Amino acid sequence: MIRWRKGEVVRIRREWPGAVELDVAVPEGECRALAYPPLVGRPEPGDEVLLNTTALAMGLGTGGYAMVVAVPNRLPQDPQGPGHLVKARYTPLQATVAGADEQGSPHHEVLREADSLDDMPVVVADLHSALAPILAGLYEAAPGTRVAYVMQDGGALPAWFSMSVARLRDSGWLAGVVTAGQAFGGDLEAVTVHTALLAARHVLEADVAIVAQGPGNLGSGTRWGFSGVQAGEAVNAAGVLRGRPVAALRVSEGDLRERHHGVSHHSLTAFGRVALCPADVPVPDLPGEFGARVRDQAELLAVRHRLVPVPVDGLHEALRAAPVRLSTMGRGLEEDLAYFLASAAAGRFAASLLV
Numbered sequence: 001m002i003r004w005r006k007g008e009v010v011r012i013r014r015e016w017p018g019a020v021e022l023d024v025a026v027p028e029g030e031c032r033a034l035a036y037p038p039l040v041g042r043p044e045p046g047d048e049v050l051l052n053t054t055a056l057a058m059g060l061g062t063g064g065y066a067m068v069v070a071v072p073n074r075l076p077q078d079p080q081g082p083g084h085l086v087k088a089r090y091t092p093l094q095a096t097v098a099g100a101d102e103q104g105s106p107h108h109e110v111l112r113e114a115d116s117l118d119d120m121p122v123v124v125a126d127l128h129s130a131l132a133p134i135l136a137g138l139y140e141a142a143p144g145t146r147v148a149y150v151m152q153d154g155g156a157l158p159a160w161f162s163m164s165v166a167r168l169r170d171s172g173w174l175a176g177v178v179t180a181g182q183a184f185g186g187d188l189e190a191v192t193v194h195t196a197l198l199a200a201r202h203v204l205e206a207d208v209a210i211v212a213q214g215p216g217n218l219g220s221g222t223r224w225g226f227s228g229v230q231a232g233e234a235v236n237a238a239g240v241l242r243g244r245p246v247a248a249l250r251v252s253e254g255d256l257r258e259r260h261h262g263v264s265h266h267s268l269t270a271f272g273r274v275a276l277c278p279a280d281v282p283v284p285d286l287p288g289e290f291g292a293r294v295r296d297q298a299e300l301l302a303v304r305h306r307l308v309p310v311p312v313d314g315l316h317e318a319l320r321a322a323p324v325r326l327s328t329m330g331r332g333l334e335e336d337l338a339y340f341l342a343s344a345a346a347g348r349f350a351a352s353l354l355v
Contacts, residue, residue, distance in 0.1 A: 003053045005066065007033070009043045016167075018160025018185055024049060024066060031056055035068035036160050038185070039093060041076035048073055060216075069093070085191065087184040088157055100178070100188040100199040107188075107203045114198040117209075117243035121350040122197060124235050124279075125212040125248040126228035126266045128155055129328035130343040132164055133319055134210055134248060135173050137347030140318035142354055146175045146207045148200035151183050152193060152234065154213035154227030159185035162215050164324045171323035176204040183214060193230075193237045201243075208350055211238070219266075221259075228266045232274025239277025244353055247271045247279040247305060248346035249298065253290050254336030255329065262290070263297035272301050282310040282349040284342045294338075310345040319344055 007024040013032070014021050022043060024033040033051060035043050043049055051066040069092070082105075083098035098104075101111040123134055131149060138145060149168075151159055159165060159179050168174045179186035180196035188203060190196035193211065200209040211234040219226035231247075238245040249271075250264040259265040271281065283298045285291065298307055319326060319333055319340050326333045326340055333340055 001054070003057050005051045005053050007031070007049050007051055007066075009045050009047045009049060011045055016160075016163050017169075018158065018166075021065075022068070024051065026051065026053070026066075031066050032064075033068055034065040034161075036158055036185075038160070039095060039158075040068050041071050041074060043068060043071050047071050085189055087182050087189070089182065095184055097184050097189040100190055100203055101195045107199065110202050111195065111198055114202050115241070117197060117201050117238065117241045120201050120206065120243050121208045121246055121353045122234070122238035122243045123208065123210045123246045123248055123346050123350050124231050124238065125210065125343065125346070126231050126250045126264070126270065127217055127328060128162065128164075128212050128215045129326070130248055130250070130346075131210055131212055132168060132322050132324050132326055133340040133343035134347040134350075135168065136318045136322045137315055137344030138208065138351045139173065139347075140314065140344070141348045141351035145351065145354065146205060147173065148204045148206035148209050149174050149177045150193060150196045150200055150209050150211040150234075151177060151179050151186060152211065152213045152230045153179075153181035153183040154218065154230045155216035156214035157183050159183065159214065167324045173323060175206055176200075178204070193234050194241060197237060197241055197243065207354060209243075223265065223269055226266055229270055229274055231266075232270035235271065235275035235279050236277050239279070245275070245277060245279035246346055246350050246353075247275065247281045247301075249281065249283065249294075249342050251284065251286075251294055251338050251342035252328075252336055253338040254331045262293045268297070268300055271305065272303075275304070279305045280349065281305045281307050282346045283307050284338070284345040285309055285311045286338055286341065290338065294342075308349055310349050312341045312345055315341050315344040315348065
């Protein structure tokens with residue numbers, strides 16, 4: 001289940017808020033490792049580190065790092081301050097965080113009776129890679145909108161893993177991050193997606209929320225065995241809280257697997273079977289036979305949801321101007337343009353709801 005190694009830090013490669021990427025010498029040679037200083041302290045060259053090398057050995061794409069479990073000869077000081085929510089519960093690295101909604105939080109009174117999102121648009125996506133293109137489409141239509149990202153716990157648990165989130169924050173494209181469920185490391189911590197959405201609206205004062213799992217989608221090649229099933233539950237949460245759910249389709253022309261070509265079966269299952277509350281489904285107006293395929297597949301969702309055609313003119317340019325590198329499943333903007341246009345179309349439609 002876990003491959004353990006001891007190693008010595010050779011050099012620091014780069015770092016971003018909450019994370020440090022390292023080169024570490026292990027018996028097999030040097031490997032790339034990732035440490036989260038808020039959990040284990042900040043490793044320095046020459047430090048001995050204890051590593052979990054399982055993901056590296058498996059050759060995982062998004063998560064292909066050795067993970068630093070501890071710097072045993074230089075442990076961090078005990079944490080100070082409030083916090084009663086335990087996340088990554090009952091694992092060796094369970095962490096205590098201050099919940100936005102817990103008693104003692106400065107936001108507790110605001111959230112204790114909060115029960116409505118006041119028609120706030122909530123864009124729900126399957127993959128973390130949809131976050132930046134949704135924002136690109138939204139800001140192309142409505143610059144200056146205040147947007148919060150609600151990160152579900154289906155992928156990476158630490159929000160710090162995402163370099164994109166850090167850069168989107170720095171660029172002013174995100175007003176804040178709320179980590180929900182077992183996910184942690186956001187500006188605000190929440191017990192459920194419901195309280196995360198309420199915190200986005202009433203604490204961060206967001207005009208729009210985007211809900212998606214963190215990096216590292218998990219799928220088994222079966223109808224129900226994928227972490228993006230959570231997207232359907234997020235639509236339900238937005239609906240019962242009187243928000244305006246917007247279901248962002250996962251579309252691909254570059255993925256040749258039949259179950260993901262056109263509208264992914266992930267979208268058809270999560271939004272068609274799991275999402276019981278009605279949502280708006282932006283359908284990108286893509287050209288040619290592929291565009292017709294996408295429109296035909298999306299019709300399967302019309303039983304419960306409202307399909308909304310969205311033009312994509314101008315969105316390619318908006319995507320090129322994004323402050324982060326766009327990539328999904330190893331494919332860049334030009335390699336799978338349809339994926340990014342579909343996500344940007346969802347952002348463009350969400351912007352139209354603000355008028």
